[in-house]
Amino acid sequence: MRTFMSGIPARDYIFQTEPYEEQIEKAATLIREADYILFGLGAGMSTAAGAQYGGDFFKENFGEFIETYGAGQYMQDMYSAGFYPYPDEESYWGYWSRQAMVGGIELDVTGLYRQLIALAQGKKSFCLSTNADGQMEKAGYPAEQIFCTQGDYFHIQCAKGCHAKTYDAVSRFRQMDQARRECKVSSYMVPKCPVCGGKMNMNLRIDQYFVEDEAWYDADERFQKFLREALHSGKKICLIDCGTGFNTPMIIRFPFEKMVREHRQCAMVRLNLKEAVVQESCAEREVGINADMAESIPDILKKVKSKTQSERLDFLLDALKEDSVQYKNLQVGNSEIEKRNAVRSLMNVRMPLSISDDFLEVQDTFLQEEAKEKGIVTLADIPTVREAYKSSRPFADRMSIWQGDITRLQVGAIVNAANSQMLGCFVPCHRCIDNAIHSAAGIQLRNECNHIMNQRRIRFGRQYDEPTGTATLTSAYNLPCESVIHTVGPIVYGRLTDAWKDDLRNCYRNVLQCCMEHKITSVAFCCISTGEFHFPNDIAAQIAVDTTEQFLAQNENCGIERVIFNVFKDIDLKLYQKYVCTENLYS
Structure with a gap:
């Protein structure tokens, strides 16, 4: 890292004056043409994404500390409050456990981060960050491709750095945050260094004792390896500087400028609300966009992806029309929504037949990009009913309620409410869950279901239909779930x-038995039978919760860690909330 750092600013800074749209187009071009992407993230990125640190937000989340210590120079925002001379360790950890929770553990402003990550789709990339909030990883970016040089809100260390090791403190901070009274934690909760017995501190670079542990050096080595590979490849590299300022410019801002000066293969996109200066001597390979990143990043992504996705969309439409005798001459409008609906409709009505590998490659990329655009929801994003509703039910820490599109869930398995033919919905763009799941998965899902049904008809007879209440496991293909x-x-x-x-x-x-047999640890149920099949919503919700609890009680070692009740309608949300907050239904 130290060989990469630079304390030398450029001598020819300028603010570019081209119109915003031209800057967005240039940024998209530099990114599209690059084979390697290096993200550089500063505090401005999280601010643009929605993170707050002071003002009313600080008053609402740290009011007890303002009341106790006074609204002086320290109790103005999270940064300043971190330097308050707390009278004892109980008070110190009383504050810092709260900041760790609000600023990192509970913080979720990943929407903009997901869009940023999408800029590097299909390219080799790495992220260098001075942020401590973990949002890049929460947004789904691989942890092994992130180097947080300044520490984070999730680890602690010896305050004097007596040994090169950090300790995961997330569970500790959750306990402290719940147990804090009068701005203090109990003495028994105060961490002590396991080596020297002295005080411990946040693993943040706030003084000369910051611990760079084995994980830090491993991340540094991965970063250096990425740089060596990218530079030695001779291929184009795009540096995307998001929200870095002049607080610690030697870590990202100055080194990025130096790379562009010294390597013609490097270009830079600098995004900053007020400080997006670039080097005049390298202006043809740099673009500085002085704008809110909440606007500029989506605009750049739209430019980067629109042509690529548009080309894929046209390819899929032409291929599906050519594949069909009945719809070969189908007339489709020129708008993107008309084309998307036509592609989905042609997929919906298509019989389970083989198709070219070229089609599948384009379809898979198109659907995976669509999934990212919708936003993938991980298990960590979904609280349990104990966390969300303070439910006291016996399995409240293993059940969740989540409202939204089930095809966004990155879990072990999602449940499809199928029909007895098991081939998905053939009605074009129908709003049922069966149609949504097959459409998002791709045509391979119907083909696999058809293969399974053919095997069963060989065994049970040509008139075989799937019985009510059974469970059949398939691959997920282009869905985020497994x-x-x-x-x-x-x-x-x-x-x-x-x-x-x-x-x-x-x-x-x-379904739960299927999960247990196949070692699936998380499953999301849709509201089975309540839509087209007319099962009363309230009784269906009660049966869902009741049966799940019975199964978990009867199969203590089933391995199922989370059961998610996925709802779409508000009425179902209210019903599930009602049932998870009442006493046991099965007792």
């Missing part, structure tokens, strides 16, 4: 019967 479990729910006609209730219970029970 697998899809298909189950056929009961279709309700007239008055609800006990038999249909038992059928729905079997759906949940057999």
Whole structure:
């Protein structure tokens, strides 16, 4: 790292005066043409993403500290408050545990980060960051491609740096934050150095005792390896400087400028609200956009991806029309939404047949980009019902409720409410969950389901239909989840019967049994049978929670760590919230 750092500023800084749209286009071009992307992140990036540190936000989240210590020079924002001379260690950790929670552990401003990450899709990339909030990793960027040079909010160290090791403190900080009284934590919660017995501190570069542990040096080595590979390749490298200022310019800002000066293969996109200066001597390979990154990053991404996705969309549309006898001459409008709907419709009506590898490659990339655009939701993003609703149910720490599009979930498996033919919905752009899942997964999912059904018809007869309440596991293909479990729910006609209730219970029970047998640790249920199949929503929600709890109680070592009840409608959200906050249904 120290060989990369530079304390020498450029001597020919300028603010570029080209119109904003031209700067966005230039930035997109530099990124598109690059084979390697190096992100450089400063505090301005998280600020643009929505992180707050002072003002009303500080008053709302740190009001007890302002009241205790006074609204002087320190208690103005999270940065200043960190330097307050706290009277004892109990007070010190009382404050810092709160800052770690608010500024890192609980912070989620990953929307803009996901868009930033998407700029490097399909390219080799690395991230150099001076931020301590962990948002890049939370947004899904690989941890092994991140080097946080200044520490983070998740680790502690010996205050005197007596040994080169840091300690994960996330659980400790959660406990401290809950137990804090009158701005202090209990003495027994105060960490002590396990080597010298002295005080411990945040693993943040706030003094000369900052610990650079083995993980720090490993990250440094990976960064240096990336740089060597990129520079020795002779291929184009784009440095994307997001929100770095002149507080610690020798880590990212000055070194990026030096790289562009010394290597013709390097270009730089500098994004900063007020300080997006570039070097006049390198202006043809640099663009500095003085604008809110909450606007400039999406605008650049749109330019970077629009042509690529547009080309893929046209390819898929032409290929699907050519593949179809009935729709070969289908007339489609020129707008993107019309083309997307046409592609989805042609996929929906297409029978389960083979298709070229070229088509599958383009389709897979297109659908994976769509998934990123929608925003992938990880298990860490979804609180348990104990965390979200203070539920006291016995499995409240293993159940969650999440409202949204199930095709965004990056979990072990999502559950598809299938029909008895098990081939997905053939109605173009239908709004059922079966259609949504097959459309987002790609045509391979229908082909796999067809193969499974053919095998079963060989065994059970040509008229075989999938029975109600069973569970069938398939791959997920272009969905963020690892697998899809298909189950056929009961279709309700007239008055609800006990038999249909038992059928729905079997759906949940057999899906969970499938998870246990295949070592799937997290599963997201849709609201089985409540849509097109007319099962009453309130009873369906009660059965879902009830059956899940019974299964977990009866199979203590099933390995299922999280069951998510995915809802789409507000009425289902309210029903599930009601049932998880009441007493046991199965006792």
